[in-house]
Amino acid sequence: MKAIITKSSIFLILMNLVFIACSKKEDFTEDEVQVITLENGLTFRESSLRNQEVIFKLIDDDGNEITEVTYFVDGVAIEGTTFQSPVEGTFEVYAEFMQDGETVASETKPLHVIIPKQKLVLEDYTGTWCGYCPAVTASLAELEGLNLPLTVVAIHNGDELTLPFETALREGLNVPFGSPRARINRTITWGTPSPANFPVEEVSDLAGMDSSVGIAINSQVQGNQLIVTVNVASENSIDNHKLVVYVTESSILSDQENYYNNDPNSPYFGLGEVMEGFSQEHVWRASLTNILGDEIPTTPALTEYIENFAFEIPQDFVVENLDLVVMVVNQDNTAINSQHAAVNENKPYE
Known part of the structure; x- marks a missing residue:
């Protein structure tokens, strides 16, 4: 038996396709990285001179340094564990690392690069x-x-x-x-x-x-x-x-x-x-x-x-x-x- 496709059938098929397409939601958002609080956490000299090297360390709750870590300054990943700036300003620093198979982040801390004022x-x-x-x-x-x-x-x-x-x-x-x-x-x-x-x-x-x-x-x-x-x-x-x-x-x-x-x-x-x-x-x-x-x-x-x-x-x-x-x-x-x-x-x- 031949299938008979009428104009009304085509209209119903198209309407179903539109309904299905509109019912599907694509999620383009990225999963947010969980921020965790460590007892010791991110450590560094909070105030430094221009061009002075700052060393970042991340310490876990047992007092051990976490070495598999990426440090971010103003949202940009840096290579290694050191940072320096030729200009004064305040920079936001945090670290990302793996915990229980997931990427997590430390709390963000400010780093101040200064020109000292004479007291x-x-x-x-x-x-x-x-x-x-x-x-x-x-x-x-x-x-x-x-x-x-x-x-x-x-x-x-x-x-x-x-x-x-x-x-x-x-x-x-x-x-x-x-x-x-x-x-x-x-x-x-x-x-x-x-x-x-x-x-x-x-x-x-x-x-x-x-x-x-x-x-x-x-x-x-x-x-x-x-x-x-x-x-x-x-x-x-x-x-x-x-x-x-x-x-x-x-x-x-x-x-x-x-x-x-x-x-x-x-x-x-x-x-x-x-x-x-x-x-x-x-x-x-x-x-x-x-x-x-x-x-x-x-x-x-x-x-x-x-x-x-x-x-x-x-x-x-x-x-x-x-x-x-x-x-x-x-x-x-x-x-x-x-x-x-x-x-x-x-x-x-x-």
Whole structure:
């Protein structure tokens, strides 16, 4: 029997084909890679200088390095485990690897490539007996309110906060005796002691300049031990430089002589000829290096110089109020750059 195909039959066949075609959905989307969280995970130096090599590592939950891995920077796979950039910027880094037969990814972390900014060192030669010394304190407070990149050390003399090697420091830096005195980057005179005048502009005009040297600080308190690691790197080779590492303490309450009690232009007006319970800030409490610095061995450009320290914390120190101050200085003791960080803080290159 012959099959008879009519126009209506052809129309029904075509409609069925269209229905079938429209019912099928093609999935052109790619399967998303699952992101997993590892206890240690992706590790690298989070802040680096231009052209400085950064080494990526991926650590599993047992503390072992995962070696079969591909690293991605800004979504682009790189060869090997290292990366460097000739320009500053923030880059997004993650890793892909195999787990239980499937490709998975680590969490994404930022990598900062920077030009270091110079943190000016401000040293305040002071004493609780010194009635004019609050003039420096007032200028420092004003500068800190400007959020400038600064590192401050208050060096006491003639009071209970004086260190036994304060005299040697003054002599080494050619700072005359008597207070108030103040220095920028250790060797530049700031202001005048008589009349006591410490203009903020003398500091602010110098702040925020680029530096070739970066300083990073990492520390932990273990029992009564302060464990410190200092990293130094430079875009130029390091030669004839020294490393200075101090411990400072803030919020130390003591009575402070005040010659500004009757000066309505002073923030200390009306607070008494002796300000009771005055908060002493950034007080120099210890030196982990020679007070004028330890020699840094000649170090090639973009190579990290790393130094470790251990310091037994005296019982009268308040750990929560302690800071670390690090300086890299020339042979003439002028500070090239500085960094400061609270104890138990990890402070990268900035």
